[in-house]
Amino acid sequence: MTFAERATVLRRTAEVLRAGSEDLALLLTREMGKPLAEARAEVEKCATACDYYAEHAGDFLADEPVATSADRSWVGYEPVGVVLAVMPWNFPLWQVLRFAAPALMAGNAALLKHSPNTTGCALAVERVLVAAGASEGLFTALVVAEPDVPAVTRRLIDDLRVGAVTITGSERAERAVGSASGDAIKKSVLELGGSDPFVVLADADLPRVAHLAARGRFLNAGQSCISPKRFVVDASVVEEFTRLLVAEVESLTVGDPEAEGTHVGPMAREDLLEGVNRQVEASVPGGATLLAGGERLDRPGTFYAPTVLTDVAPGQVAYDEEIFGPVATVIAADGDDEAVRIANDTRFGLGAGVWTTDPERGVAVARRIRSGAVFINAVVASDVRMPFGGTRASGYGRELAAAGIREFVDVRTWWVLDEPAVTAPASE
Numbered sequence: 001m002t003f004a005e006r007a008t009v010l011r012r013t014a015e016v017l018r019a020g021s022e023d024l025a026l027l028l029t030r031e032m033g034k035p036l037a038e039a040r041a042e043v044e045k046c047a048t049a050c051d052y053y054a055e056h057a058g059d060f061l062a063d064e065p066v067a068t069s070a071d072r073s074w075v076g077y078e079p080v081g082v083v084l085a086v087m088p089w090n091f092p093l094w095q096v097l098r099f100a101a102p103a104l105m106a107g108n109a110a111l112l113k114h115s116p117n118t119t120g121c122a123l124a125v126e127r128v129l130v131a132a133g134a135s136e137g138l139f140t141a142l143v144v145a146e147p148d149v150p151a152v153t154r155r156l157i158d159d160l161r162v163g164a165v166t167i168t169g170s171e172r173a174e175r176a177v178g179s180a181s182g183d184a185i186k187k188s189v190l191e192l193g194g195s196d197p198f199v200v201l202a203d204a205d206l207p208r209v210a211h212l213a214a215r216g217r218f219l220n221a222g223q224s225c226i227s228p229k230r231f232v233v234d235a236s237v238v239e240e241f242t243r244l245l246v247a248e249v250e251s252l253t254v255g256d257p258e259a260e261g262t263h264v265g266p267m268a269r270e271d272l273l274e275g276v277n278r279q280v281e282a283s284v285p286g287g288a289t290l291l292a293g294g295e296r297l298d299r300p301g302t303f304y305a306p307t308v309l310t311d312v313a314p315g316q317v318a319y320d321e322e323i324f325g326p327v328a329t330v331i332a333a334d335g336d337d338e339a340v341r342i343a344n345d346t347r348f349g350l351g352a353g354v355w356t357t358d359p360e361r362g363v364a365v366a367r368r369i370r371s372g373a374v375f376i377n378a379v380v381a382s383d384v385r386m387p388f389g390g391t392r393a394s395g396y397g398r399e400l401a402a403a404g405i406r407e408f409v410d411v412r413t414w415w416v417l418d419e420p421a422v423t424a425p426a427s428e
Contacts, residue, residue: 003058006105010054012132013101014047024093024124026258031118032089032268033302034220035257046097049384053405057105060402061409072416077409079107080163080187084156086177087122088169089115089268090223096125098384099166100139102405104129108163110139113153116146117269150176157184164188164408166397168225174395189397189407191225191389194350195322196380197343198228199365201336201356202236209355210244213328216379218252218264218306222326223272225394226351226373226380229323230312231330232342238332242310245328246291249306254297266301267325273302276325280307283318287311293326314345322348336361340368349391351380372398 017024025039034042061077083103087095096112103110114122122141129139144152157165157180164187167177174190181188198216200209216228233241257265267273273296280294293307310330312318318329333339343352352371354362362376372390373380382388387403389395397407 001107003061003105006107007054007057009129009133010050010101010105013129013134014050014054016128016132017043017047017050020128024121024128027120027124028092028118029257029265031120032092033257033266035262035265037260037262038220042091042094045384046093049094049097049101049400052384053101053105056402057102057405060405061106063414068415070415071418072414074414076412076414077106077406078412080408080410082109082111082159082162083408084111084113084153084162084165086113086153086165086167086169086173087115089118090220090225092118092121093125094382095168096122098382098388098399098404100125100129102400103408104134104139106405106408108408109137111156111162112139112141113144113149113156114141119143153177154180157181157186162186163410166399166407167191171393187407189389189399190395191397191399192350192393192395193322193324193348194225194390194394195229195346195348196226196351196353196371197230197232197346197369199333199339199343199352199354199369200231200233200237200241201339201354201358201361201365202234203357203361204237204241204355205357206237206241206244210241210248212379213245214248214252214306215263217328218249218326221264221267221304222306223268223324226382228353228379229327229329230319230342230346231328232333232339233330234336234339235332235334238310238330242291242308242330245330246308249292249308249328252306254303254306264306264326266303268302270302272325273304276304276323276327279317279321279323280309280327283309283312283316286316287313288316288318288329336365340365343369347393350394351375351390353378353380 021043024043028039064075066073085099126141165181166189168191252263254264255262288309289311291308293305297303307327312329312331349370352369352374354366356362366374387398388400389398
């Protein structure tokens with residue numbers, strides 16, 4: 001298919017997503033628990049990504065002429081074949097469409113191995129694409145019994161028809177997929193977790209920042225790779241910031257995710273709640289101070305109280321590990337230099353935020369923090385117009401924007417002489 005023909009399918013995909021937004025959002029909420037308002041926003045974000053790649057993919061992958069001694073020479077971008085994606089449950093539509101839209105626009109087919117608790121969302125994406133005019137089998141959601149996942153995934157990666165692999169998930173899963181991709185000599189994109197620093201400098205607008213900190217941390221019940229997890233606050237304002245943050249957290253409405261006005265819904269699974277609770281309970285004896293939450297709520301469902309821990313320091317679980325749930329940790333820093341040191345004191349490097357009334361100071365601080373993305377005076381988020389990915393233990397490769405679609409192509413060099421060369425080329 002031409003780029004124009006593929007774009008027609010992607011634009012129609014966006015239309016189908018928007019037309020079915022309410023049903024898709026409700027499915028998403030019922031499978032993994034995020035508030036319905038957030039689920040609606042996720043559907044719209046997927047539609048936006050489809051429109052974006054329909055509009056720009058042809059330009060991103062157009063042949064690029066290069067001036068050489070040849071009569072004509074250019075760089076071309078060609079599909080790899082089949083892209084295998086292993087995707088997580090926390091953004092079960094967005095994670096899928098942000099790989100599928102560019103992969104399909106690049107001329108590939110796609111296989112999806114989704115998380116077992118969001119199988120309905122996986123099958124829904126397949127139905128949406130077929131309804132939009134994609135050929136049967138161009139995008140296929142695989143339903144695999146959990147015990148069989150490692151062997152099936154390895155077999156798929158080894159298959160010669162699979163040209164690239166992308167995974168978002170746990171470090172354990174990514175090590176397995178990354179290792180298998182390396183063994184098979186296949187391109188791969190790995191997006192792991194993050195323990196993103198949210199650096200509050202002494203001159204920040206504390207009431208505004210505390211409000212955004214609470215909303216950012218507890219979006220999706222804190223189950224996001226790029227939500228701010230470590231609040232690194234200048235020691236001169238840490239007491240006031242913490243007071244404001246606790247007040248904001250206590251004002252959040254925890255409840256039925258299908259009810260309007262709910263800020264925080266249940267966690268996605270029982271085992272995830274138990275894991276977060278263990279991390280909190282292990283941190284307090286080590287010196288962390290519990291200022292809010294810290295317990296399972298006494299109601300049906302996997303509800304964990306929005307939690308704030310302060311006096312967090314190295315050696316505590318809350319400092320050393322990523323907490324993938326509704327827990328905010330506050331760490332005091334004695335000036336900008338120490339804030340940078342603490343921000344970098346992690347194996348991860350996905351996102352980072354710096355808050356200040358002096359944007360240039362914020363940029364200067366942020367340049368010293370290692371991360372795949374950095375936001376000054378804004379909560380870190382993915383945007384289809386900007387590359388997304390991490391450094392260090394947060395993975396490699398990029399999704400979204402031009403960089404994202406070029407992960408799913410082969411780069412080919414073209415050299416054309418209108419008449420045969422008279423002399424042999426120089427050796428390498």
